Amino acid sequence: MEINRRAIELEEILERETVDLMGVTFDCICGRIHSIPIEYLAVRRDALEEVGDQMGIRGLSGTGGVIYDKKIEKSVIYKPLERLRAQRIDFVSYPVGDGRKELQPEVDLSREVAEGIDENINFLISIGSGVISDLTKNASSYLGLPFFLIATAPSMNGYTSSMAALTDKGIKKTLMVPPAKAVIADLSILMDSPIEMIRSGLGDIVSKSVCNADWKLSQLVKNSYFCPVPFRITDRSEPLYLESAREMAKRTEHGIGVLTDGIMRSGLSMTVIGTSTPSSGAEHLIAHYWDLIALKEGRKKEFHGVQVGVATIMMLRLYEFIRNYPVKKKVSLSMLKRVYPSRESVKESIKKKFGRYADGVCEEYFQKYMDWNEKLKEIEMILDQWEEIWNELDPYIRPTEPVVKALQECGACSHYTHLGRRKEEVCTDVRDAILIRGRYTLLDLAEDLGILGKAAETVL
Ligand SMILES: [Zn+2]
Numbered sequence: 001m002e003i004n005r006r007a008i009e010l011e012e013i014l015e016r017e018t019v020d021l022m023g024v025t026f027d028c029i030c031g032r033i034h035s036i037p038i039e040y041l042a043v044r045r046d047a048l049e050e051v052g053d054q055m056g057i058r059g060l061s062g063t064g065g066v067i068y069d070k071k072i073e074k075s076v077i078y079k080p081l082e083r084l085r086a087q088r089i090d091f092v093s094y095p096v097g098d099g100r101k102e103l104q105p106e107v108d109l110s111r112e113v114a115e116g117i118d119e120n121i122n123f124l125i126s127i128g129s130g131v132i133s134d135l136t137k138n139a140s141s142y143l144g145l146p147f148f149l150i151a152t153a154p155s156m157n158g159y160t161s162s163m164a165a166l167t168d169k170g171i172k173k174t175l176m177v178p179p180a181k182a183v184i185a186d187l188s189i190l191m192d193s194p195i196e197m198i199r200s201g202l203g204d205i206v207s208k209s210v211c212n213a214d215w216k217l218s219q220l221v222k223n224s225y226f227c228p229v230p231f232r233i234t235d236r237s238e239p240l241y242l243e244s245a246r247e248m249a250k251r252t253e254h255g256i257g258v259l260t261d262g263i264m265r266s267g268l269s270m271t272v273i274g275t276s277t278p279s280s281g282a283e284h285l286i287a288h289y290w291d292l293i294a295l296k297e298g299r300k301k302e303f304h305g306v307q308v309g310v311a312t313i314m315m316l317r318l319y320e321f322i323r324n325y326p327v328k329k330k331v332s333l334s335m336l337k338r339v340y341p342s343r344e345s346v347k348e349s350i351k352k353k354f355g356r357y358a359d360g361v362c363e364e365y366f367q368k369y370m371d372w373n374e375k376l377k378e379i380e381m382i383l384d385q386w387e388e389i390w391n392e393l394d395p396y397i398r399p400t401e402p403v404v405k406a407l408q409e410c411g412a413c414s415h416y417t418h419l420g421r422r423k424e425e426v427c428t429d430v431r432d433a434i435l436i437r438g439r440y441t442l443l444d445l446a447e448d449l450g451i452l453g454k455a456a457e458t459v460l
Pocket residue numbers: 028029030031032034227228229
């Protein structure tokens with residue numbers, strides 16, 4: 001009976017429009033209580049006009065600190081600032097950066113931002129996209145101040161997530177932060193955002209199939225927690241954004257509306273669980289790995305979601321290949337034992353590959369490293385339960401072609417060569433990406449079975 005009641009309540013919640021999910025708390029079929037602590041979300045044209053009223057309703061008074069990237073002050077920020085002034089909101093501007101250099105989403109920078117905020121500031125307002133939102137979230141967490149997020153581009157899914165994705169010594173970390181009081185996405189602003197940022201938003205959310213399959217896989221192999229609700233939350237928007245990619249490319253109100261709704265739902269799928277797992281699987285590891293090597297080599301990073309989109313296609317192809325691989329015939333345990341790396345040898349190779357970032361990489365990787373005897377048990381279980389595992393994963397895995405088509409229709413990169421990477425490089429990238437995060441994904445499974453190299457060689 002109890003399970004029934006929960007299931008019925010859950011179905012009712014999943015039917016709701018995205019903006020009506022704010023503030024919900026429910027008993028989930030997974031046994032946990034989930035909640036979305038963001039109080040208010042607006043995704044519509046002219047949503048900026050209600051910032052002042054919403055502040056009153058949410059109890060924000062006094063002086064606000066407005067945080068934005070100085071680089072886009074004149075091109076993008078002036079309009080929202082004007083709207084805030086017109087509503088007689090009292091605020092002080094805190095532009096970040098020198099107006100020329102690209103801002104880096106780093107923990108240290110968020111601390112600097114927090115330190116720069118005057119003592120009389122009562123709340124924060126972030127105007128920007130990924131980097132500025134994450135910096136503000138973390139700064140507000142240091143300062144204990146409530147905040148509003150005003151979106152300027154539908155470029156990533158972080159607005160509605162209760163996490164800040166910031167790098168610490170080169171390694172991407174997901175830091176828990178208090179939720180925004182309100183998230184304001186004014187479509188008339190978002191429709192003007194650069195096309196690359198729109199493509200990036202689409203790339204970020206097409207990953208959800210891989211993320212949830214990886215998460216489910218991790219439950220099946222590691223016996224860890226999994227909940228089907230995040231997948232269901234994002235599932236509803238998937239057909240809409242896959243069909244509307246052309247409209248996104250044209251930046252129509254419908255196209256940008258669908259995309260923005262999709263990124264908001266994707267963020268919520270993380271918020272309900274309190275981790276980034278439902279929206280960050282192996283494709284995100286690959287994207288973060290590319291960020292890390294760009295940093296190491298002093299190159300400019302690509303947009304997050306653009307990389308995620310490309311890596312999603314790679315992962316969907318790997319899923320298909322590995323799903324159909326005759327492991328029982330081809331995997332030899334004695335061979336795997338011979339090549340299994342010791343702790344010391346992994347440490348050595350991480351040092352060689354990652355140089356000054358090696359300590360951070362080791363910290364992540366050794367969360368999942370196992371000595372051979374333990375690993376052997378895990379591999380035997382996987383081989384033994386191979387069919388059952390894939391039966392459980394199948395509902396989460398989507399065909400590759402509709403995703404490729406949507407990315408192409410939006411004009412986004414859909415192949416690693418579009419990012420300037422060569423085949424021999426990505427065949428190594430997928431193996432090295434395993435090292436930078438403690439999270440278990442399909443890449444770990446394939447590497448443990450000794451088939452990742454062959455899979456990458458065949459399908460990438
Ligand atoms: Zn649940």
